[in-house]
Amino acid sequence: MNVVNESPRRKELTRLAAHLFVQEGFDRTTVRMLAQEMGIKSGSLFHHFRDKQEILAAVIEEGTQNALTLARQALEECDDSAEARLHAMARAHLQTLLTDRNAHVVALYEWRRLDAAARDHLSHLRDAYEELWEQVIDEALAAGLIHGDRFLVSRFVMGALNWTVRWYDPEGPRKPEDLAHELVAMITPSARP
Amino acid sequence: MNVVNESPRRKELTRLAAHLFVQEGFDRTTVRMLAQEMGIKSGSLFHHFRDKQEILAAVIEEGTQNALTLARQALEECDDSAEARLHAMARAHLQTLLTDRNAHVVALYEWRRLDAAARDHLSHLRDAYEELWEQVIDEALAAGLIHGDRFLVSRFVMGALNWTVRWYDPEGPRKPEDLAHELVAMITPSARP
DNA sequence: GGTTTACACTAGCGCTTGCTTGGTTGATCT
DNA sequence: AGATCAACCAAGCAAGCGCTAGTGTAAACC
Numbered sequence: 001m002n003v004v005n006e007s008p009r010r011k012e013l014t015r016l017a018a019h020l021f022v023q024e025g026f027d028r029t030t031v032r033m034l035a036q037e038m039g040i041k042s043g044s045l046f047h048h049f050r051d052k053q054e055i056l057a058a059v060i061e062e063g064t065q066n067a068l069t070l071a072r073q074a075l076e077e078c079d080d081s082a083e084a085r086l087h088a089m090a091r092a093h094l095q096t097l098l099t100d101r102n103a104h105v106v107a108l109y110e111w112r113r114l115d116a117a118a119r120d121h122l123s124h125l126r127d128a129y130e131e132l133w134e135q136v137i138d139e140a141l142a143a144g145l146i147h148g149d150r151f152l153v154s155r156f157v158m159g160a161l162n163w164t165v166r167w168y169d170p171e172g173p174r175k176p177e178d179l180a181h182e183l184v185a186m187i188t189p190s191a192r193p
Numbered sequence: 194m195n196v197v198n199e200s201p202r203r204k205e206l207t208r209l210a211a212h213l214f215v216q217e218g219f220d221r222t223t224v225r226m227l228a229q230e231m232g233i234k235s236g237s238l239f240h241h242f243r244d245k246q247e248i249l250a251a252v253i254e255e256g257t258q259n260a261l262t263l264a265r266q267a268l269e270e271c272d273d274s275a276e277a278r279l280h281a282m283a284r285a286h287l288q289t290l291l292t293d294r295n296a297h298v299v300a301l302y303e304w305r306r307l308d309a310a311a312r313d314h315l316s317h318l319r320d321a322y323e324e325l326w327e328q329v330i331d332e333a334l335a336a337g338l339i340h341g342d343r344f345l346v347s348r349f350v351m352g353a354l355n356w357t358v359r360w361y362d363p364e365g366p367r368k369p370e371d372l373a374h375e376l377v378a379m380i381t382p383s384a385r386p
Numbered sequence: 387g388g389t390t391t392a393c394a395c396t397a398g399c400g401c402t403t404g405c406t407t408g409g410t411t412g413a414t415c416t
Numbered sequence: 417a418g419a420t421c422a423a424c425c426a427a428g429c430a431a432g433c434g435c436t437a438g439t440g441t442a443a444a445c446c
Contacts, residue, residue, distance in 0.1 A: 009393090025305065027220035031434060043436080044394045052434065109302065112218060152367075152375045159356025160349040167348055174345075182345045189382030202423085224404060236406080237424045245404065 010048050010058070013038050018059045018102035026056055026110040056110060057118040063103025064125045067096045071132050082136075082143035087184050089136050093161050094176035097168070105165050133158060145188050157187065203241050203251070206231050211252045211295035219249055219303040249303060250311040256296025257318045260289045264325050275329075275336035280377050282329050286354050287369035290361070298358050326351060338381050350380065 016037050020029045031052055035042040049055045074092035078084045097104050114122065137154045140146045146153060160183060168179070209230050213222045224245055228235040242248045267285035271277045290297050307315065330347045333339045339346060353376060361372070 007392095025220065027218065028306075030432080032432090040393085041395060042434090043396075046435070047393060113221075146379070148375055148379055152372065153379060155356065155360055156353040156376060156379060159354070159359075160352040163348065163352025163356060166352075179345065182341055183349060186339070186341055186346060186349060187379055200422095223402080225402090233423085234425055235404090236426075239405065240423060 007048075011062070013048055014055070014058045014062055015102075017055045018063075018106055021056070021059060021106045021110060022102045026106070026113045053113075053115050053118065056106070056113060057122065059103050060107045060111070060114070060122055061125065063096075063100050063107050064122065064129065066100050067093070067104070068125065068129045068132075070096050071129065075132070075136070082140045082145045083184070083188065085136050086140050086145070086188075087180060089133060090157075090161065090180035090183050091177060094164065094179050097161070097165055098170055098176050101165065101170075108162060108165065130154075130158070140188075147189070153187070157183070200241075204255075206241055207248070207251045207255055208295075210248045211256075211299055214249070214252060214299045214303060215295045219299070219306045246306075246308050246311065249299070249306060250315065252296055253300045253304070253307070253311075253315055254318065256289075256293050256300050257315065257322065259293050260286070260297070261318060261322045261325075263289050264322065268325070268329070275333045275338045276377070276381065278329050279333050279338070279381075280373060282326060283350075283354065283373035283376050284370060287357065287372050290354070290358055291363055291369050294358065294363075301355060301358065323347075323351070333381075340382070346380070350376070 017029075017034055020034060020037055023029075024033070031045055032042045034052075034055065035045045038045070049058070071089060071092045074088040075085060078088035111119070134150065134154050137146070137150060137157070141148075141150060141153075164179065168174075210222075210227055213226060213230055216222075217226070224238055225235045227245075227248065228238045231238070242251070264282060264285045267281040268278060271281035304312070327343065327347045330339070330350070331343060334341075334343060334346075357372065361367075
């Protein structure tokens with residue numbers, strides 16, 4: 001078995017699985033469907049993944065890892081101002097949601113289908129990401145850019161952003177950049193004439 | 194079969210089903226589990242519901258109907274000011290999410306498991322609810338209470354609110370009233386010293 | 387040149403699934 | 417007293433499920 005190995009083949013299979021999980025849901029996606037999508041027979045699938053659960057974990061890990069990397073990078077590249085950092089996080093978040101959409105939808109909807117071990121491992125990744133947000137929110141609060149309860153504000157913001165996967169249309173006129181700008185404008189009372 | 198009938202027994206069964214659907218997810222909840230929770234055998238279940246899908250539809254319809262009723266009532270009872278109406282909607286939304294939690298979690302997570310017919314019927318209910326929100330947001334925009342794009346603001350607000358089911362702890366120190374207040378404060382730039 | 391390794395195949399086991407069938411019960415109504 | 421009817425049960429069917437066992441094969445390695 002190829003369990004630890006992060007072969008390119010496995011990555012490709014993970015990407016295809018994400019697509020099916022979004023379309024059908026994890027439980028409704030059978031190993032035979034997965035195999036067919038991958039162009040192999042169902043038995044061969046277990047050469048790459050120990051079991052079906054592991055495919056789900058791989059999908060979610062991939063997406064979360066990318067989000068974390070992208071957010072860190074965005075924070076390093078942007079200005080030091082609290083507003084710029086807030087903006088950078090929002091933009092990075094929405095860009096990931098766009099480019100890595102399938103993986104993130106799976107992460108949001110099928111999290112509970114993970115077994116205890118995988119959930120434990122992945123929740124650390126997710127927590128690291130959420131801590132980035134709380135840090136940036138803290139800075140914005142300290143700078144007087146926004147006001148309110150640290151915990152509540154960060155939850156509200158992440159809720160507003162994550163919810164976009166339910167309605168955002170990549171083909172539409174609005175770009176991720178626009179959404180990020182609008183969101184920051186909505187929660188910062190500064191921009192008044 | 195008791196399909197059209199809205200017997201009290203059926204309502205009680207729907208409530209129990211909602212609980213199981215939240216705990217296990219729709220696909221993982223078997224008709225045998227449902228029957229056991231209801232204290233009957235699996236075959237008897239199909240006396241009350243045509244099939245498993247119909248139980249899901251009943252759960253979601255119940256929750257959405259309640260939310261709509263509560264929101265309309267809240268809007269009738271509150272002050273005419275844009276801020277009061279915004280506040281009333283947020284409070285009503287969060288209260289429903291608290292008292293009818295199971296049904297709403299199911300509506301949010303398992304919507305895609307509905308078949309085409311049920312989804313069509315229920316989306317009208319949901320749209321009616323979302324229109325209430327857009328109306329109140331429009332009023333707040335017109336009153337200069339908030340600023341920005343009508344569509345985006347309402348999506349962001351509903352996202353922030355709906356996301357609460359993922360983290361809100363009814364046993365914790367924060368009341369739905371507090372959340373509503375904090376959210377309105379976050380998006381209205383008025384409350385500055 | 388022989389052995390190992392990666393990847394795929396065929397075949398099917400044991401179990402669970404949603405749902406059906408045919409029949410029983412006890413209360414209600416006429 | 418007989419008929420009706422909602423509510424339930426026991427038994428099981430056909431289909432589909434995740435996963436395993438054993439095998440084949442071409443490339444990579446020593």
